[in-house]
Amino acid sequence: MPPSALVEIRDLNFTYDKRPVLQGINMTFPKGKLVAIMGLSGCGKTTLLRHIGGVLKPSKGYVKVDGQVMHELDQAGLYAMRRKMGMLFQFGALFTDMSVYDNVAFQMREHTSLPEDIIHSLVIMKLNAVGLRGAQNMMPSELSGGMARRVALARTVALDPMLIMYDEPFAGLDPISLTVIGDLIRRLNDALGATSIIVTHDIQESLKIVDYVYFMASGVIMAEGTPDELRANQTGFVRQFMHGEMDGPVPFHYPGADYRQDLNLRA
Amino acid sequence: MALIKTIREIGHRVINAVWRIGVAARFFFLTILYSGNSFRRFNLIVKELFSSGVMSLIIIIVAGLFVGMVLGLQGYETLKRYGSESALGVMVALGLVRELGPVIAALLFASRAGSAMTAEIGLMKATEQISAMEMMAVNPIARIVAPRFWAGVISMPLLAALFSAVGIFGGYLVGVVQIGVDEGSFWSQMQAAVDFREDVLNGVIKSLVFGTVVTLIALFEGFDAPPTAEGVSGATTRTVVTSSLAILMLDFVLTAIMFRGA
Numbered sequence: 001m002p003p004s005a006l007v008e009i010r011d012l013n014f015t016y017d018k019r020p021v022l023q024g025i026n027m028t029f030p031k032g033k034l035v036a037i038m039g040l041s042g043c044g045k046t047t048l049l050r051h052i053g054g055v056l057k058p059s060k061g062y063v064k065v066d067g068q069v070m071h072e073l074d075q076a077g078l079y080a081m082r083r084k085m086g087m088l089f090q091f092g093a094l095f096t097d098m099s100v101y102d103n104v105a106f107q108m109r110e111h112t113s114l115p116e117d118i119i120h121s122l123v124i125m126k127l128n129a130v131g132l133r134g135a136q137n138m139m140p141s142e143l144s145g146g147m148a149r150r151v152a153l154a155r156t157v158a159l160d161p162m163l164i165m166y167d168e169p170f171a172g173l174d175p176i177s178l179t180v181i182g183d184l185i186r187r188l189n190d191a192l193g194a195t196s197i198i199v200t201h202d203i204q205e206s207l208k209i210v211d212y213v214y215f216m217a218s219g220v221i222m223a224e225g226t227p228d229e230l231r232a233n234q235t236g237f238v239r240q241f242m243h244g245e246m247d248g249p250v251p252f253h254y255p256g257a258d259y260r261q262d263l264n265l266r267a
Numbered sequence: 268m269a270l271i272k273t274i275r276e277i278g279h280r281v282i283n284a285v286w287r288i289g290v291a292a293r294f295f296f297l298t299i300l301y302s303g304n305s306f307r308r309f310n311l312i313v314k315e316l317f318s319s320g321v322m323s324l325i326i327i328i329v330a331g332l333f334v335g336m337v338l339g340l341q342g343y344e345t346l347k348r349y350g351s352e353s354a355l356g357v358m359v360a361l362g363l364v365r366e367l368g369p370v371i372a373a374l375l376f377a378s379r380a381g382s383a384m385t386a387e388i389g390l391m392k393a394t395e396q397i398s399a400m401e402m403m404a405v406n407p408i409a410r411i412v413a414p415r416f417w418a419g420v421i422s423m424p425l426l427a428a429l430f431s432a433v434g435i436f437g438g439y440l441v442g443v444v445q446i447g448v449d450e451g452s453f454w455s456q457m458q459a460a461v462d463f464r465e466d467v468l469n470g471v472i473k474s475l476v477f478g479t480v481v482t483l484i485a486l487f488e489g490f491d492a493p494p495t496a497e498g499v500s501g502a503t504t505r506t507v508v509t510s511s512l513a514i515l516m517l518d519f520v521l522t523a524i525m526f527r528g529a
Contacts (some may be wrong), residue, residue: 053402080402093399110405111468 006031006195007052011061014047014219020221021047023068025061034189034196036206038241040218040250048216049165052136052197053087054078062166065163083111086161090168094140100127101136107158129191130184146177150184157188163195164188170202178202182209198263199230203242205232215241217250289488294408298416298486301409311414312421319380319415319482320422324429326375331430334371337438338362342438343446355448356457358437360431364461364470365526368431368520373477375430376423377510382486384415385506388489389499397490412486419485421480422469431470469525475516481510 007029014022022044029035037045046215050056051063054070063070065081073081094103104123108114114122127133130150140148149169154168156164167184170178186209189196207213207227215223215230215238223230223238240248256262305312342358356387388411391397400407435457442448461467485506 055398055401079404079406082402085402087397087399089399093393095393095396095399097395098389107403107405110403110410172288 004030006066007197008064009048009051009061010064012048012058012063013060014044014051014056014058016047021221022051022058025219025221027214027221029195029197031195032189032193033211034186034198034209034215036072036198036200036210037216038199038200038201038203038206038213039222040241043208044214044219045261046167047166048085049197052163052165053085054081083159084161085163085165086156086159086170087165088149088156088167090171091145092140092148094143094148094152094155098140099136099168100132100138100140100143103140103151104155104158106155111159122158126158127151129157130154131132131180144177146173146180149173149177150183153181153184153188157192157194159207160192161194163197164192164226166196166198166200168200168207169198170200178205182206203244270368290491291483294412294487294490295483297408298412298483301406302413302417304409305413305417311410312417315414315418315420319376319384319418321382322428323376323379326379327372327426327430329435330371330375331368331433332437334367334430335359335363335434338367338434339438339441339446341443343448350447351442353452354456354460355438355442356435356453357460359442359465360435360457360461363434363438364466366494366518366522369427369470369474369477370514372427372430373423373474373481373514374511376419376426376478377481377485377514378507379421380419381481381506381510382503384482384485385489385492385503386499388412388415388486389494389502390490392490392492393494393496393499407490413488415483415486416482419471420475420478423481424474427470427477435479442470465526472525473512473518473521476521477514480513480517484510485489486514 005028007027009025009027012022012025013020025048027035027037037048039045047056051058051070052065054063054073057071062072066084068077068081070081094100095106098106101123104126105119108119108122112119124133124136127136130153132147132150132154135143135147135151140151141152149196153169159175169181169185175182185196185198188194198210200205207230210227212226213224213230214221217237223233223235225233230242233239233242236249239245240250270390275436338359339355342355343352346354346358388397391411397407397411400410439453443450443453488502488506489499490511492498
């Protein structure tokens with residue numbers, strides 16, 4: 001592993017129900033950087049993230065985080081590694097039976113023996129960082145989508161993780177919340193000195209904040225580069241994805257039988 | 268061909284059922300294994316005791332009262348034919364403590380607290396709360412399942428005892444206050460005939476078994492539910508149906524063991 005890489009993926013293959021989901025993936029995530037994995041829905045982005053988190057085991061190849069091969073860790077080792085990670089789920093995944101405060105304090109209470117007054121100070125600081133100190137007593141059901149995502153972000157960074165993973169952090173947000181979340185992701189990454197991986201298909205927002213991008217389609221890497229390199233890339237798939245074109249290498253029509261045959265017309 | 272297809276279908280279902288029982292047994296084993304945290308942080312169990320136990324109080328008290336009143340009414344009509352109205356208290360108390368208390372309280376517990384547990388855990392799964400917990404290096408069986416399991420096991424005998432007590436009071440209201448059975452014989456015959464070990468303790472053991480089984484089914488169904496609206500709804504239905512059948516079957520088995528020849 002290169003000395004500056006926190007996460008290294010080599011020849012990663014994953015097959016589910018005889019269907020290849022990931023094929024020969026090679027990626028490197030340098031320390032302190034914010035890297036995006038982009039691609040169409042169902043192209044294997046979230047599956048890749050689950051491999052990095054050690055939730056799935058590869059059919060071939062490996063994912064190495066901080067020098068350790070994830071699928072070789074036992075449960076204790078895996079949990080020890082996950083304590084150094086944070087993950088923001090698509091819709092926040094806040095614990096609905098706990099207040100905003102308790103959600104952010106959750107990991108501190110589970111993994112540390114800090115006294116409650118220290119936990120209080122830490123929670124307030126985390127909530128202040130995402131601008132929601134005033135919402136500490138609210139329940140998740142009382143929050144808007146953008147607020148829930150910010151609380152989840154505060155919970156994700158509660159224990160100052162070295163690796164932060166974001167699964168579709170921009171999904172379903174209004175333009176203001178989108179900018180706020182994007183800005184927070186960048187600022188938190190830099191403030192914590194962490195490494196961040198964003199799985200998304202929101203091009204405009206993510207290209208503003210990331211250092212490097214991997215484009216995926218059908219379980220393989222189609223292109224990679226810095227945001228500027230990708231903006232200048234005019235190859236078929238990248239161009240179609242970047243400009244949201246309807247037809248191209250990714251066809252508009254899902255493969256099916258002959259159209260005339262489906263309409264019961266004779267040739 | 269149709270016969271082979273039918274046999275294959277039956278075989279497939281049997282294998283699936285056996286496999287599911289195996290998975291549930293493993294789930295039960297893991298729940299016990301990871302229960303240490305629940306007892307070290309007993310407030311987790313107390314919180315769940317409120318949800319499953321305290322919140323079931325109203326339905327248990329109301330149902331217990333009416334069941335006791337019906338027992339009083341029906342018992343009096345039957346005993347009167349043999350001139351044994353004074354044994355009404357014994358009949359009501361034995362019926363409740365041995366059978367109806369544990370069984371009906373467990374059926375009500377399954378439909379109120381059991382279905383709520385399944386729906387809650389199923390929704391936690393559907394909204395990725397359980398995945399989030401796993402990613403935070405917190406074992407969801409230790410943190411979510413075990414406290415609920417022990418809360419169910421603890422609250423079930425208490426609810427059954429309350430059901431029986433309120434039921435006896437209901438029988439008293441109808442038998443003594445309304446119909447006019449002698450109050451002294453109602454209570455004294457009950458006191459003389461109901462044995463603590465044979466009747467009360469066996470009733471408590473029954474409710475402990477029912478509490479364990481109902482809670483385990485509810486938690487397993489929630490944990491195993493497909494993370495969709497349809498999946499959670501199906502799991503909730505299965506909890507009530509499976510728990511109810513399990514309670515009635517186990518009741519027969521336990522009664523046969525406990526009271527045969529008594």
